[in-house]
Every structure is written in C-alpha cells, then in structure tokens.
Amino acid sequence: MALVSLKQLVDDAFQNGYAVGAFNVVNMEILQAALKAAEENKSPLILAVAESHLGLLDLDQYAPILLRAAQQASVPVAVHLDHGQVFSNFIKALRCGFTSVMFDGSTLPYEENAAKTKEIVRMAHAVGVSVEAELGHVTGGEGDASPGVADPTLFTDPEEAQQFVQETGIDALAVAVGSVHGIYKGTPELDIPRLARIRELAGVPLVLHGGSGLSDDDFRQAIANGIAKINVYTDLSQAAMAKIRTAQGMPQNTDFGQFMAQVVDTIKEAVTEKMRIFGSVGKAK
Ligand SMILES: [Zn+2]
Numbered sequence: 331m332a333l334v335s336l337k338q339l340v341d342d343a344f345q346n347g348y349a350v351g352a353f354n355v356v357n358m359e360i361l362q363a364a365l366k367a368a369e370e371n372k373s374p375l376i377l378a379v380a381e382s383h384l385g386l387l388d389l390d391q392y393a394p395i396l397l398r399a400a401q402q403a404s405v406p407v408a409v410h411l412d413h414g415q416v417f418s419n420f421i422k423a424l425r426c427g428f429t430s431v432m433f434d435g436s437t438l439p440y441e442e443n444a445a446k447t448k449e450i451v452r453m454a455h456a457v458g459v460s461v462e463a464e465l466g467h468v469t470g471g472e473g474d475a476s477p478g479v480a481d482p483t484l485f486t487d488p489e490e491a492q493q494f495v496q497e498t499g500i501d502a503l504a505v506a507v508g509s510v511h512g513i514y515k516g517t518p519e520l521d522i523p524r525l526a527r528i529r530e531l532a533g534v535p536l537v538l539h540g541g542s543g544l545s546d547d548d549f550r551q552a553i554a555n556g557i558a559k560i561n562v563y564t565d566l567s568q569a570a571m572a573k574i575r576t577a578q579g580m581p582q583n584t585d586f587g588q589f590m591a592q593v594v595d596t597i598k599e600a601v602t603e604k605m606r607i608f609g610s611v612g613k614a615k
Contacts, residue, residue, distance in 0.1 A: 333429060336429060342613070344535035351610065364597075368605070373611050384419070431450065468506045
C-alpha cells in the first residue's frame with residue numbers, strides 16, 4: 331500500500347462499481363481525518379489540493395507532508411492537484427511528486443480546452459502522472475457560501491465527450507450532469523440518462539464534482555452509471571464548523587490541540603459516511 335496513481339484507483343472503481351472519494355485537504359485536520367477514515371475502513375483515498383486553496387497553504391511546505399502520509403498509509407492513496415489552471419502549478423505538483431493532476435479548461439471553448447488538456451497529458455504521462463480534465467462546466471466554487479443551481483446549457487455533451495477523450499488521452503473525465511460546487515439551491519437533480527450515454531461513449535472513469543448535498547440515491551445512481559471518483563469538500567467544512575461552534579462557552583483553559591483532535595474526529599465521521607455511500611469501504615488492495 332502506498333502512494334499510487336489516480337488511474338490505478340479509478341480504473342478499479344470504474345470496473346467494480348464503486349467510487350473513490352477525493353477530499354480537499356485544506357489543512358492538517360482534514361488530512362488526518364481522511365487518512366484515519368481510509369485506514370479504519372480499508373478504503374482507497376484521494377487527497378486533493380485545489381488550486382483555489384493554495385492561498386491557505388504553502389505547497390512547498392505541505393506537499394512533502396501529504397506525500398509522506400500517502401507513502402506510509404496502509405491503504406492506497408493518490409495525491410491530486412484539483413482544478414489546476416495555472417501552468418506553473420502543474421510543474422510544481424509534478425516536481426513535488428503528486429500522482430495526479432486535474433486540468434480545468436471547462437470555461438474555455440472546446441478546441442482550446444482539448445489543446446491545453448492534451449499538452450498537460452503529454453507532460454504528466456511522461457512521468458507516470460494521471461490526468462483528469464473537465465468537459466461541460468460544473469458551476470460554483472469549492473466551499474462556495476452562496477447556494478448555486480446547475481445550468482443545463484453547460485452540461486457535458488456525450489458525443490463531444492467521446493471526441494475529447496480520444497483526442498486528449500485523459501485518464502478520467504469530470505462531467506457536468508446536474509451537480510454544483512458548494513451549497514445547492516433547492517433539490518439537485520442529476521441527468522442520469524445523459525451520464526449513462528457519456529459512460530457508453532467516453533469509456534473512461536467519470537468524475538462527479540460537487541459531491542456535497544446529494545442524496546444517497548443520487549450517489550448510487552451516479553456510480554451505477556460510471557462515476558468512479560467523487561469530490562467532497564463542503565460537507566466536511568460544514569461538519570467541522572458545526573463542531574467548532576460548540577467550543578463557545580467552553581472553559582477558558584480548554585486546550586486548543588485537544589479540541590482540534592475532536593474536530594478531526596468529527597471530520598473523520600463525515601469522511602467515513604461518504605466512503606460507505608460510495609462503496610469504497612474494504613476496497614483497499
Ligand atoms: Zn470541482
């Protein structure tokens with residue numbers, strides 16, 4: 331067990347009808363929680379660092395911690411750059427030893443998205459690093475405070491997805507089929523027939539962004555139709571914040587470290603719940 335490529339994890343999930351959770355490790359608390367949950371549940375794990383979170387952490391300092399943690403884990407772990415757009419961040423991630431990168435050209439015209447994705451694939455594959463890319467556009471940002479709705483005009487087109495995968499050689503495709511980043515406004519509705527068609531034509535493991543706020547049934551249907559990686563952040567953030575609010579009124583001499591260990595446990599429970607729903611429990615091998 332140890333540090334593995336994203337491809338290794340999602341190919342197995344895709345073939346065997348489960349999904350691996352990708353958790354945005356914005357700090358040590360989420361990292362510890364995700365690792366503990368994965369080891370206790372014998373689940374594969376994806377540790378994701380979103381480009382938009384780089385203001386919260388120094389990648390040069392943090393990457394060695396992530397990679398060491400992955401190498402020492404008793405379960406297979408991929409270390410992934412999430413929503414990369416800046417070229418220097420890809421180089422940095424590759425140099426640090428990440429085993430996966432996502433290029434997000436989802437707001438670009440098709441030709442430009444495909445061309446840039448292809449360039450990243452060429453670079454990453456040369457050093458054995460997996461690549462995820464996005465076609466169509468999942469709205470909202472990670473941890474977005476304002477509730478969002480999905481925009482059907484930006485949903486992934488199945489025929490285009492087939493062409494995109496063939497042209498670029500990506501290992502996993504992030505699709506827009508009704509999920510949004512951050513908090514949902516109203517009840518989300520996934521376009522499952524569209525997802526099924528994308529799976530049929532694209533033939534690679536599919537990725538669902540905006541995995542917070544969907545129902546268990548949404549996840550089951552998504553996984554049954556090709557989703558092999560699910561990104562989660564908002565649910566973990568909300569669980570942690572709910573726990574932190576309980577600190578109000580605690581004695582003045584409450585120890586910070588001890589309290590944060592309780593926050594880690596709370597996040598761990600939230601991660602464990604996702605692993606159970608995604609079917610990744612016991613799949614570490
Ligand atoms: Zn995302």
